[in-house]
Amino acid sequence: MTSDSATGIDAPQSGDLMERIVGLCKRRGFIFPSAEIYGGFRSTYDYGPLGVNMLRNVKNTWWRSMVQLRDDVVGLDAAILSPPAVWEASGHLANFTDPLVDCRHCHSRWRADKIEGVCPNCGSADFTEARPFNLMFKTHAGPIEDEGAVAYLRPETAQGMFVNFANVLQTTRKKPPFGIAQVGKSFRNEITPQNFVFRTREFEQMEMEYFVPPEEGMEWYRHWVDQRYRWYRELGIPEDKLRVRPHDADELSHYSTATSDVEFLFPWGWDELEGVAYRTDFDLKAHMTASGERLEYFDQATGERYVPHVVEPAAGATRTMMAFLLAGYEEDEVGGEARMVLRLHWRLAPYQVAVLPLSKKETLEPLAREVLALLQPHFMCDYDTTQSIGRRYRRQDEVGTPWCVTVDFDSLEDRAVTIRDRDSTEQVRVPVERVVGELRDRMPV
Ligand code: GAP
Numbered sequence: 001m002t003s004d005s006a007t008g009i010d011a012p013q014s015g016d017l018m019e020r021i022v023g024l025c026k027r028r029g030f031i032f033p034s035a036e037i038y039g040g041f042r043s044t045y046d047y048g049p050l051g052v053n054m055l056r057n058v059k060n061t062w063w064r065s066m067v068q069l070r071d072d073v074v075g076l077d078a079a080i081l082s083p084p085a086v087w088e089a090s091g092h093l094a095n096f097t098d099p100l101v102d103c104r105h106c107h108s109r110w111r112a113d114k115i116e117g118v119c120p121n122c123g124s125a126d127f128t129e130a131r132p133f134n135l136m137f138k139t140h141a142g143p144i145e146d147e148g149a150v151a152y153l154r155p156e157t158a159q160g161m162f163v164n165f166a167n168v169l170q171t172t173r174k175k176p177p178f179g180i181a182q183v184g185k186s187f188r189n190e191i192t193p194q195n196f197v198f199r200t201r202e203f204e205q206m207e208m209e210y211f212v213p214p215e216e217g218m219e220w221y222r223h224w225v226d227q228r229y230r231w232y233r234e235l236g237i238p239e240d241k242l243r244v245r246p247h248d249a250d251e252l253s254h255y256s257t258a259t260s261d262v263e264f265l266f267p268w269g270w271d272e273l274e275g276v277a278y279r280t281d282f283d284l285k286a287h288m289t290a291s292g293e294r295l296e297y298f299d300q301a302t303g304e305r306y307v308p309h310v311v312e313p314a315a316g317a318t319r320t321m322m323a324f325l326l327a328g329y330e331e332d333e334v335g336g337e338a339r340m341v342l343r344l345h346w347r348l349a350p351y352q353v354a355v356l357p358l359s360k361k362e363t364l365e366p367l368a369r370e371v372l373a374l375l376q377p378h379f380m381c382d383y384d385t386t387q388s389i390g391r392r393y394r395r396q397d398e399v400g401t402p403w404c405v406t407v408d409f410d411s412l413e414d415r416a417v418t419i420r421d422r423d424s425t426e427q428v429r430v431p432v433e434r435v436v437g438e439l440r441d442r443m444p445v
Contacts, residue, residue, distance in 0.1 A: 018267045021325050022196055024340070028399050030054065030325070030350075031197060043193035043200050050399055051321075053350035053380055055204070058321045059183045061347045062206045065231055066181045066313075073179035073208060074172050078160025080185060081141060081151045089290035090159050090283065095254075097132035098191055104128060111191040135188040137201075153187040158312060161209040162283045165295050176297055176308045177220060179210040183317065195268065197318045204317035211297070211308035214281065218258065220311045221278040225260045228276055228313045232262060232320075236345045237327050241265040255282030262315075264323040273323055274315035281307040324348055328400060334425055337390075342400030343423060346443050349400040352379040353439060356392050358408040360385050368407040371417060371432060375405070378436055379443075397422055403439060 025031040029048035033040040047055050067073050087093045099112040105124035112130040119125070137153040140146075154160070161168075161180040168180050183206045193199050212220045229244050247259040259277040263270045284295040284307050298305045328342045346352050353375055357368035368383075375381050382401065384392050389406065396404050406418040417435055420427045430438045 017326060017329065018196070020340075021322070021329060024329075024342075024398065025051065025196075025325070030399075043190075044202055045197055045200065045318075050350040054324075054344075054348060054400075055317060055321050057348045057350075058324065059204070059206060059317050061235065062231070062315065062317070063181070063183060066179075066206075066208050070179075072174070072177060073181050073210075074168060074174065076161060076164055076168065076180050076182045077184060078154075078157065078164060078182060080154050080187075081139075082154055082159070084150055084152065085290065086159050086163060086287075087136065087152055089286045090162075091254075091286065092136060092155060092159075093134070096136060096155060097134050099130035100133035100191055101127040101130050109191060114192060133189075133191060135190065137187045137189055155188045156186050156314070157182040157184050157205045157207045158209060158283075158314065161207070162287050162295075162310075165211070165284060165287075166293060169297065175299070177210060177212040177216060179208045181206075181208040183207075195266070197322050198266070198271070200318065203319065205314065206317050206320075207312065207314045209283075210311045210313075212311060214306065214309045217278055217280065217309040217311065221258055221276065224311050224313045225262075225276045228262055228274055228315070232264075232273065232323075235324065235348060236343065237264065237323065241327055243270065245270070253277070255279050264327070266323070266326065273320055274313060276311070276313045279310040279312055281309050283310060284308065337394075339394050339397055341397040341422065344400035344402070346402045349402055350380070351382040351396075351399070351401045352403065352443065354382040354384055354392075354396045354401045354404045356384055356389060356396075356404055356406045358389055358406055363412065364407050364409070367411055367415075367432075371405060371407055371435065374432070374436055375439070379439065393420065393425075403442065405435060405439075 028050055030051035032046045032048050034044035034046045035041040067075050084093065100109060101112045102109050103119040103122060103124055104126040106119060106122040108119060108121040110119065117125055136155050139151055139153065140149040141151040142149050160182055164180070168174070184204060185202060186205045187202050190199055190201050193201055210220060210224065225244055229242065232242055233239065241264055243263050245261045245263050247261070252259055256277045256279055259275055261272045262274040262276070264273045288295045288307070296305050296307050324344060325342065328344045330341050330343055332339060332341060355368055355372045355375065357364040372381060372383050384395070386392070393404060402422045404420045406420065408418065411417050415432045416429050417432055418427050418429055419435070419438060
């Protein structure tokens with residue numbers, strides 16, 4: 001631990017921070033290793049009672065900003081299983097590969113571009129030639145496992161938007177510039193999944209394809225880089241842990257004329273949270289050629305017909321949740337006692353409010369449950385009667401609950417309760433009838 005002498009607050013060092021977050025996630029029910037009773041399963045994870053709330057909040061907050069608050073973006077939920085034709089046209093069958101090498105000494109397998117020439121397992125530098133390894137999960141649809149039944153689990157949600165471009169255009173009567181957004185699972189047979197949920201084989205993406213007139217492409221690209229950077233900042237990622245990194249020319253995908261990554265300062269260094277890519281008309285043209293369908297926009301006002309260009313902000317929901325956990329984690333002192341606190345934005349916290357009767361005595365329960373019932377339609381609430389009130393505040397701080405509402409013996413007389421703030425630890429007394437309004441004021445729409 002390092003100590004900031006100005007504040008007296010202890011900041012966990014980066015190596016520990018990762019361990020602490022992984023430990024916290026397991027101990028408090030955010031993220032469990034999958035199939036743990038059978039020894040776990042190859043870097044897959046299950047989201048527990050708190051994790052499922054938080055992950056849902058990350059996705060809902062993204063959806064709110066990308067779809068709900070805009071009139072130019074609509075949603076989609078496409079199938080995960082898809083035929084080879086989609087991936088043939090998109091280029092994934094030919095190009096979605098990582099370079100795979102085997103260590104000749106210990107026979108472990110690695111992604112050649114991630115190991116700097118030395119086997120992380122045994123230290124040997126003797127490797128086989130790198131060969132391309134396709135990252136898509138292949139399966140069969142139906143009972144016959146022949147070539148005609150081959151299907152793939154999607155490695156990105158994006159192709160669902162391109163394949164449905166004409167359907168969405170016809171049914172919504174949108175006109176470029178407009179976007180199609182999707183949140184959902186994607187699958188990649190990563191050679192080396194690593195860093196907890198940063199890189200896994202099964203993960204969730206939040207992607208939007210924004211279709212624009214070709215001459216407006218660069219302008220919208222800059223718009224979306226800016227918007228997406230702000231989204232992370234507004235949800236509490238500090239300025240010194242967030243940056244936009246434009247790709248060098250030699251990093252650009254074959255279809256992209258410009259890409260920028262929004263990067264977070266992870267404990268191991270700067271790494272990608274999201275890519276914003278100007279994909280030109282590559283995808284629509286590829287599907288048009290392969291399917292024979294017209295994937296164009298016809299502008300009735302000008303009589304012009306064109307294939308829109310695409311700007312794509314593509315984020316990872318599971319990876320982003322991990323960044324919010326890392327950025328929010330702090331250790332400080334309250335009343336001379338050390339505490340762990342997750343300073344999560346209220347939109348992201350697993351619970352916005354915890355209702356805590358001061359004591360287990362049955363006399364407090366009816367009023368505490370009445371308060372809980374008042375709050376539940378508005379906020380995700382926890383209800384906790386175990387242990388001392390101090391311990392319960394600490395437990396809520398540790399999982400990021402921004403406000404606790406305490407019902408005590410005076411509450412039975414004056415029908416007032418105490419709202420306690422996670423960050424300042426300040427407490428205010430409010431009448432039961434005003435508690436919803438008081439909390440609403442702290443969580444403006
Ligand atoms: N449609 C473009 C696309 O999929 P990408 O950069 O490969 O672009 C977008 O993926 C985002 O999805 C990444 O920035 C990352 O947040 C997330 N992501 C990609 N692979 C992942 C993995 N194996 N595990 C967790 N998240 C991943």
